[in-house]
Amino acid sequence: MVKRLFVFAACLAIGVFMITIGSSVSYACKCAELTPVGKEFEKSAAVFTGKVIGIKEEKDIGKDARTEKVLFEVSATWKGLTESQVILEYYQDSCSIDFRKGQEYLVYARENPDFKNKSVLTTGVCDRTVEVEKAGEDLTFLGQGTSPVNQVDLQKEMEWSVPVHTLMMWLPVMGVAGIVGWFIWKGAKS
Structure with missing residues (x-):
């Protein structure tokens, strides 16, 4: 009886280990030069400033990758947004930005082709997305943004x-x- 139980526990432990631990592939992020502000604005689906109010990471076992959702409280918008909150979502890789909760960013967002079944915005280190205090040139070019007109609460999507x-x-x-x-x-x- 004890031997069977030991074999069962060993098989279960090995099975769990094989499922949860897998090899992951990583790629170096390679950006050409930083795109000029005007071109970045044109190719972006949304341009806004916002404060990070939530970050959620999930392991996507089917794709052997980690996804990250970042919830922003939008303070000003120049293109593509009228809502007071927005979520960016992406698979974490070397081109991902390490957003920090409580920090305000100028975000150039584009649609994420990795999420084919839903409309998802994303950004990365090759875009001009940067902390607001480092965005002087961009903010000068963009001028005064507008406040979001539609008040939304996307906290439930971060659960x-x-x-x-x-x-x-x-x-x-x-x-x-x-x-x-x-x-x-x-x-x-x-």
Whole structure:
């Protein structure tokens, strides 16, 4: 009985280890030169200043990557936004900006092609996104922004959730563990 239980526990531990620990691929971020303000403005879907009020990281097991959502309280907008809050979402890589909660940024956002099933904005180190206190040239070019007109609260979208593909991955593991456990229990009764 003890030997079967030990084998079951070892198999379960190895299975969990194999699922949760995987190799990840990383790529160096390669930017040409910084795009001029006017061109960056033209190619951006949204341009705004905002304070980071929430950051949420999730491991996307299906893609072996970490996603990050950054919630901004928008203070001024020049293009593409009328809402008081916006979420940027992206897969973390070497081109990602390390946003800090409480810090205000000038953001040049574009649609993220990695999220094909939904409209998601993103930005990166190759864009002109920068902390507001370092954005003097950009703010001079952009001039006075406008205040957002639509008040929204996107805090609920930042709450933790379990992705469906994560559940689908764990269901077979738990099923196999349950079957093995049942056989061990059945064998112990005999």
